[in-house]
Amino acid sequence: MPEPVPLFLAPMAGVTDVAYRLLAREAGADFTATEFTAASGLSRQDAKSWAKVETHPRESPFIPQIFGGVEDEMVETARLLSKDADVIDLNFGCPAPKVTKTCAGAAMMGEPDNLVRMVERCIEASAVPVSVKMRLGTNQETLTVLDIAERCAQLGVLRVCVHGRTLSQKYRGIADWDMIAKVVEVCEPHNTPVIANGDVIDANSASKCLEVTGAQGLMIGRGAIGDPCIFGRIKSELGWEEFEAPWGDANQAGQKHWAWNRYVELVDEIGGPYAARNMKQHGISFTKGLPGGRELRPHLHAIKDFRLIGDPLNLAFEAYSSRRHNTLAVPEAISMAQGFKDVKFVRRK
Known part of the structure; x- marks a missing residue:
């Protein structure tokens, strides 16, 4: 090593x-x-x-x-x-x-x-x-x-x-x-x-x-x-150090689920007008390499209000991390994303 x-x-x-x-x-x-x-x-x-x-x-x-x-x-x-x-x-x-x-x-x-x-x-x-x-x-x-x-x-x-x-x-x-x-x-x-x-x-x-x-x-x-x-x-x-993974013993899908939720927490903590500017793109990137991700991504892209991307993402991540991607969970996430696509982004005052 x-x-x-x-x-x-x-x-x-x-x-x-x-x-x-x-x-x-x-x-x-x-x-x-x-x-x-x-x-x-x-x-x-x-x-x-x-x-x-x-x-x-x-x-x-x-x-x-x-x-x-x-x-x-x-x-x-x-x-x-x-x-x-x-x-x-x-x-x-x-x-x-x-x-x-x-x-x-x-x-x-x-x-x-x-x-x-x-x-x-x-x-x-x-x-x-x-x-x-x-x-x-x-x-x-x-x-x-x-x-x-x-x-x-x-x-x-x-x-x-x-x-x-x-x-x-x-x-x-x-x-x-x-x-x-x-x-x-x-x-x-x-x-x-x-x-x-x-x-x-x-x-x-x-x-x-x-x-x-x-x-x-x-x-x-x-x-x-x-x-x-x-x-x-x-x-x-590689055995370099006893790295205490904050995601525990989760599989790669579970790691991505942890990372997405932690990213959202950090965006909220940082605040300001620019903190969330990359949120939608990050959310879409987290689905790459996961079963059903290819089918889900176009529907996530279609969501106009980036704040709505979290619900279908979390639904899909839960399916991925528990290896239920061959059930209805991913199609449900797609359906949820489709329901959000025409919701326009309105900046909060």
Whole structure:
């Protein structure tokens, strides 16, 4: 078995809101980061952008992640965030076209000198440590990660996280853990930890990734969408610690049921106009991988008032967790969801 390493919840737009980050911590994650947020909006003091980097007293360390293609905006944002953050993470890994078309995110991997200069200036402007997340390069012909990672390590970044795919791959193909192992080698002389990201979906893949890469930590993204309990399961199944699972001995469906109800509790606790903005999408994500989930999801999508999604979800989860998915319970949940689809959302005063 591999030695214990910290587990990170990857920053993801529309996923890692405050409530979900707190939930992931309770479920076994060691580190979480905010949704990746545009420096252009933060530097302009845009309210919606700043809502994405809100935090909670129980969230420690607080790690906002930012992206941008304009150096001065990134530097100013790093300065502003460092007043409250414990670490600032710079995103050079997002492959989304709306990000890369502005030469931000993973597109920066094609401009090593500009990227490294941006990192250096952000470090100078920030009162707290800076970390970086990156990909292997823009495509297989231009794998710039070794040069960039080593130069960032020389600058003194706190850690380097590497997703084992290129920009052009997006999420296709298999993550190249061998290349991440080479990043570990070039960063080792500078005592810079490397966090491996890509294709870690359970304890078995976590163990194999650590064996191949020798990384000092693992970051989980898509595997944690709708399944925050993945962190606790990995720790327990690899024997890393006596993790006291708050969901008890529930099966995976029961874990998701616990996670959904706990997420709702955290949203209510946090309050504010933005706390529940991702609730509907999270609820739908929790049904993935469960029997009957494929049939239920379109009906959940059709519900306009996100506050009504809980009743059919809980009915279905109860069926899933007690292995009654072949009874009328899931069709009943679908019927309930259909009854809610025309109820319009009215904001409470």
